[in-house]
Amino acid sequence: TVEWSDQSATTTSVVSNINPSRFGEPITFTATVTASSTVNEGTVTFFDGATPISGAVPVVGGQADFSTSSLSVGTHTITAEYSGTSTYGASSGSVSQVVNKGDTATVVTSSPNPSTYGESVLFTATVGPVSPAAGTPSGSVTFYDGATPLGTRPLNGSGQAFLDTSTLVAGSHPVTAVYSGDGSFDPSTSPVY
Numbered sequence: 129t130v131e132w133s134d135q136s137a138t139t140t141s142v143v144s145n146i147n148p149s150r151f152g153e154p155i156t157f158t159a160t161v162t163a164s165s166t167v168n169e170g171t172v173t174f175f176d177g178a179t180p181i182s183g184a185v186p187v188v189g190g191q192a193d194f195s196t197s198s199l200s201v202g203t204h205t206i207t208a209e210y211s212g213t214s215t216y217g218a219s220s221g222s223v224s225q226v227v228n229k230g231d232t233a234t235v236v237t238s239s240p241n242p243s244t245y246g247e248s249v250l251f252t253a254t255v256g257p258v259s260p261a262a263g264t265p266s267g268s269v270t271f272y273d274g275a276t277p278l279g280t281r282p283l284n285g286s287g288q289a290f291l292d293t294s295t296l297v298a299g300s301h302p303v304t305a306v307y308s309g310d311g312s313f314d315p316s317t318s319p320v321y
Contacts (some may be wrong), residue, residue, distance in 0.1 A: 134215075135212070135213075135216060135217040136215060136216050136217065137164075137261045138161050138162060138167065138212070138217050138218070139162045139163075140160070140161050140172070140208055140209070140214050140219040140220050140221040140229045141308045142158065142160075142178035142207070142208040142221050142222060142223045142233055143157070143158055144156065144157050144225055145157075147223070147226060148227065148228050149225070149226070149228070150231070150261040151200070151230040151246075151263060151313065152230055152261050153197060153231055154195055155199065156193055157190070157193070157195070157196075157206035157208065157223070158226075159164060159172045159185075159191065159193075159194075160161055160190055160191050161187050161191070161192070161216070162190065166187065166189060167190045167216055168187065168190075169187065169213045169216070170186075170187050170213045170216060171184035171185055171186055171187060171192070171214070172184070172185050172187055172192035172194075172209065172210050172211070172294060173185070173208075173209050173212075174194045174206060174208055175206070175209065176204050176205070177204070177207075178179055181196060184211070194264055197262060199225065199238060199320050200311075200312070201227050201229050201312050202226075203226050204224070204225045204227065205222055205225075206224075206225050207220055207221070209242075211230055212240060213306060227308075229261075229312060229313055230257045230258065230312060230313045231257070231258035231262025231313075231316070232256065232257060232261075232265055232309075232313045232314060232315070232316040233251070233256055233257075233316055234254070234256050234269070234305050234306070234316045234317060236251055236253045236303055236304065236318045236321045237252050237321065238250065238252070238321065239252075240318075243296070244274050246294055248293070249292070250292050250294055251271050251290070251291045251293070251303060252289075252294075253269040254287060254288050255269065255287045255307045255313075255316065256287055257313065261313070264285065264286070264287045265309075265310060265312070266283055266311040267309060268281060268282050268283060268307075269281055269283060269307050270305070270306045271291045271303065271304075271305050272304045272305075273296070273301050274302050278291055278293060278303075279293070304317060304321065305317070305321070
């Protein structure tokens with residue numbers, strides 16, 4: 129039995145606007161559906177491996193776009209699956225997207241400054257992403273007085289770590305904060321405070 133189909137065959141390809149990208153950086157994937165005529169019907173669903181990361185995106189002018197900033201660090205196989213219609217056959221295509229760790233910048237401040245010998249001094253380290261990376265780093269910061277470690281403290285949900293000390297001797301202290309990095313962000317060291 130030979131069945132007749134009046135569907136036009138299609139091919140689907142997908143590209144990203146930036147590859148490799150940084151963690152948290154917005155990426156736009158564009159699927160192009162090609163047939164014997166311009167495709168203006170059907171939808172494309174985008175997948176990260178076997179996991180759908182988009183809804184059904186309408187195809188207009190042969191293309192469907194999807195943007196995301198939630199891909200984790202690593203290599204992702206992004207697949208665009210065209211649904212097909214009564215006019216056009218289904219098809220799919222994929223691209224390998226690399227997401228690298230984001231760069232960070234660390235700064236440290238203290239209060240009070242200057243202080244009196246024996247007075248409690250609070251050091252605050254703030255770690256943030258360097259554009260185009262985005263998000264809030266986690267992990268820990270080690271505070272140093274010159275080459276001498278003062279202590280290691282975890283970052284909170286705002287990317288800050290705090291160390292309170294009253295053991296500093298009289299004089300000037302070159303304090304730095306060293307961020308350890310995490311699964312999404314690279315380490316960084318603050319300028320001397």
